Amino acid sequence: MKTHHSDSAKKPPPPTKPKPKMNTNEKEPLQVYCRLRPLKNLNDTCVVHKINDQLLELSPPGQPKQFYKYTKVFDTKYDQHSVFKQTAFSLVKDLIDGQNGLLFSYGVTSSGKTYTITGSPQNPGIVPRTLDTIFNTLNKNGLQNIRYGFKPNNQNGFEIVSAPDAILKMQNEVIYATPNKNPRTPRKRDAYDWENRVQEEMFIKDINCDNKYSVFVSYVEVYNNFIYDLLDDQLETNKCSKRIVEDTQKRYYVQGAKEIEVKSSQEAFELCIKGMKRRRIGTTKLNNESSRSHSVFNIRLVQAPLDIEGVEVIDDSSLIRVSQLSIVDLAGCERTSRTQATGNRLREASNINNSLLTLRQCFDVLRENQKSNGNKIVPYRDNKLTHMFKSYFEGDGKVEMIICVNPGLEDYDETLHVCKFGEASQDLVTNRGSPFKRTPLRPISNFFIASSINIGPPLPNNYIEDPSDNETLKNWIMALEKRAENHEQNRIIVDEYQQNVRQTIFELNQNNTLMEQQNSVLKMDLVARENQLREYENKFSHMKREYEDTINRMQHQIDELQQELSTVNHRLATTEIEKSNLRNEFRHYKRSTKECWKSEFKRLQKHFMEKVQEAESQMEKKIATNQEKLQLLRTIINNEDDLEFIRPPWMSPLKSKPDTEIEQATTTNAAATIDVRSPPVVNPRHRRSLSTDDAKWIEHRPPGTMNLGTVFQPNITSKRKKSVTNLKTSDFVGKSNEIASKYALTHHAATETGGVETKVYKGDVLPSITGGSQVIFNDVEKLVQFPCESDEANITIRKNRKRLAEMFDRMTTTTTSSSARSTPTVTTATSSEQSEMITLPTTISSSNYRNGGGVGNNTPTKRKKYLQQ
Structure with a gap:
């Protein structure tokens, strides 16, 4: 690697004389x-x-x-x-x-x-x-x-x-002039053509x-x-x-x-x-x-x-x-x-x-x-x-x-x-050459001077070519005499022009002085910029040296890396040879062990099929027993109207051990359900006259809506009421005086205490810009029905529900854990999944209203969820 100690210690060359700078413009x-x-x-x-x-x-x-x-x-x-x-x-x-x-x-x-x-x-x-x-x-x-x-x-x-x-x-x-003694010959063809050449008509407009x-x-x-x-x-x-x-x-x-x-x-x-x-x-x-x-x-x-x-x-x-x-x-x-x-x-x-x-x-x-x-x-x-x-x-x-x-x-x-x-x-x-400047001796244009100064008649255009030509000489003398007469008048006018010129020169001198001051400022700025330029040149030379050092250092590193690369390539070639040898050995080993695998696989397959057949026969017996138990449980549950009457001896509260946790939870829930709210406040929006006016009502009672026989019943006394089960588009379309303007939807839901909650959603029917109708709900009436029972009865019911659910889980868990292999007659699932598959009859239907004005969809509740409540 090259070193640069000798370059840094070397004496720099003397600065050369700067060349005169030219204006780049x-x-x-x-x-x-x-x-x-x-x-x-x-x-x-x-x-x-x-x-x-x-x-x-x-x-x-x-x-x-x-x-x-x-x-x-x-x-x-x-x-x-x-x-x-x-x-x-x-x-x-x-x-x-x-x-x-x-x-x-x-x-x-x-x-x-x-x-x-x-x-x-x-x-x-x-x-x-x-x-x-x-x-x-x-x-x-x-x-x-x-x-x-x-x-x-x-x-x-x-x-x-x-x-x-x-x-x-x-x-x-x-x-x-020497006369031409030789007779003129006819002009050559090319010379004659050039005399009749095409003339260029362009000219320069701006001329002094x-x-x-x-x-x-x-x-x-x-x-x-x-x-x-x-x-x-x-x-x-x-x-x-x-x-x-x-x-x-x-x-x-x-x-x-x-x-x-x-x-x-x-x-x-x-x-x-x-x-x-x-x-x-x-x-x-x-x-x-x-x-x-x-x-x-x-x-x-x-x-x-x-x-x-x-x-x-x-x-x-x-x-x-x-x-x-x-x-x-x-x-x-x-x-x-x-x-x-x-x-x-x-x-x-x-x-x-x-x-x-x-x-x-x-x-x-x-x-x-x-x-x-x-x-x-x-x-x-x-x-x-x-x-x-x-x-x-x-x-x-x-x-x-x-x-x-x-x-x-x-x-x-x-x-x-x-x-x-x-x-x-x-x-x-x-x-670029400097433009030709106008001389200060004539600052006024020819046209302006000619309009102000009367020089006199123009000089004759003809000249004296014959010494005996007196007429031409007389014309020249008359023109010069006339011009001499106007000379004094022109001198006065010229003096006035000279005074104007002096004033102009004075103003120009003032402007020149100002320009010189500005020029001195610009020169000072130029000197400062030149000094700044020298500093930049020094920095550039220093950066250039550092750049060269970096390049040399990087080149040395590149050489080392190239040497390492050649070593790695050699190792890679050796590895490829070894890999090829291993691949050949693996093929030989694969062929030798393939036959052994086949014979061992046939033996294990035969043994496995025997075990599977034996397990299937045992599983079928257990599944048949569990199905009988499940069928008996479905029969018992479906034939009972209320869980209060499903009390086997082993579920009796006198013989069962007290469940502290359930009692504590039940007591807490019972206490939490106490209604401590203040008496309701009368809202004018809920006045009865809203359902007895002359507006046309659509009473929507989806399929599955029951008559619970309660004292309080939804009652719309309008003469223009229309009750429907399945809502259609034609119910909202008609003549202007027959279009419905009110809509009521009845919905049932179960409460936590086993009662029934009835809600009536009321809204206004408004026409849409696309020609249809839309419902905007603005009020809900709610009627809650629940049994009047003592706290002890509620605790007993909750305990029975908990035990029945545990029994049901044990039965399904036993069925699931008995075998890990499914059969066509039994569906293997978790306890929660199997419990949700058993659908119990209920007298409560729920209505789920979606997309304003839609029809309710009745879905039966799952027995497992009902028991867990």
Whole structure:
């Protein structure tokens, strides 16, 4: 077992310098979209299926299914417009807001990457639709700056050019333009089709109208790890590669690449088509027009705030905001065994695969650094493609990727790697760029200033192209003079605006001071939370060490238990062998003793049958004698009306010994039966008029009810009385004036002293909601009848009853104990059971009323119970 004394005594490493923490609210994951192209041949096997909008399934024949999740999955039902709207439209919005973006397509060769990026004239791709959306937004709000209002400074930045200089440059361009000496040839078919392509009509609604905008485009390619400018007219004669440099803002760009200003989407896309024609395209076995290089189309939007009058751009280059959107069409990864490339094609394929491999390696290292907070060096410089977009991968803009997939079986191996790379890339997190803030020099919108300040007539739209054109010059002079007249009036209005702005700035400063105070409080809270976090980290490290110690200790115990288990298994195997031997010995012993058991069983069976026959003959004689005695006793008891006359000589009170216990109990009972209650109180509810009214009564006397001949008798004098023995439903049903409303039930019961108790239960008959009737009892009349005898007679009767019961028990017990085997003629039971089987006649019947309104059930009393009373 390992010990940890050396680890605990080991000096802990020095703490590393904490990295600057970034705001997690400004982070966002890399968005990965998946697009499925149609099958090349309808007879091909489809192994890639869309499960839902985010789940993709790969199900090759004979292999387990695999699932991959993406931001969005586009199948063949989605057209180019839908793909652009859900992928690149958000990047265009960020571009207008002054933020950077990167979109690149990734996939195997002939999987639809170029079609997604460029498209066709009838179905334009992402690039033409992006250009249309940008210029739709600028032209709708009239926010385009004049041509040459901005110019590149050859250091990845721009400078502001004054309006007169820009106009002069436009005039020189017209004057010194070299005429085309060669006659124009008819346009090619594809160029004509692109001029008549489908236009995208979408635009951005939220745009800062206090700025002027200009659009610049550039187009480069990475071929065999060299960068070439596709918009350079000398590319075909002088193929000079470009290099990547870093600007003052730590952004990387291609030095010397042309950035051309465009004023319409058509002009911009013509440059894109021009560069596409110069791009390296080759023929392979898998694709006739296979891209042999990675192309990067850059759209740069330059914006600067307007002056206080909202007419011209403020001449301050520090206020310029430049945002860039790079759309990359990566060459497809391919296997040389399938393309059968040789020579230059083999070299191109090798460079393409190396660049894509470097891209995957960069993503893996970035993802690992972000998860473990590591400092591994990302190999950006291993390839020009990753070196160019280093700033994007490190958080300078939003990154999106579209992986294009061919669902056919022949590309399954390459498609599997593409899907894995796309799903893993979603773990990469980039920083959200800060939005472009409005300059404080122009806090009022153009519309509000234009409605308050009268600038004057607009400047003429035409320019002086001919030195002899005096009319145009006169128009310019008149417009400028008119504007000079309104300058003083506008100055007063501007002063008022400035005063309002100062007041606004003062209020903002107060709010800023308050925010700073709150910020200091939050910083203190942050420090406290960081200290708490360090304590938790220390506790976690301590718990981790304890956990490791516990794991090692448990592992040692597991090893010991496994050794014990092996020993037990060995013993168990030995026991099984012994058990098998014992089982064989038992079978042999069983066979040897079976014959002995059979012979012994026959001998004992014969002897037992002889004993049984002898016992049965003796039992039959005893049972016959007992039956005669029982029959005599039944005859004596059934022929007597009262127990008072059953007095044999041996039961005479003069000859019998005094029974102290019975006398004492009888005396106590006699004393207890003395009625010491007070005279009854008259209750109005028991008045006689209740049974003599005009209501209809049903007098229910169940079968077995006797006329005892007592002086007091139940008497219902109502004329509408109906006496019944067996109660029926028809007794309660009839016409409304014939339905019974009263019910009386007569019931007899025996008392403890041998008398008779008569009870009359009275109640009201009420109709039920189901159409029947129900009886609610509300009164009971009780009549008790008992003999008037002396205490001595009662004691004698009780003694005789006790002795008669004892005699009866002795007789039945003798019958039971004489034999333990039953016969068909005698029933063997206990003394109490046999006594209850003898039913004596009685003159008292009991009625048990159940379920309101039911009929009584007369049950004879048991003689044994009567004797025991």
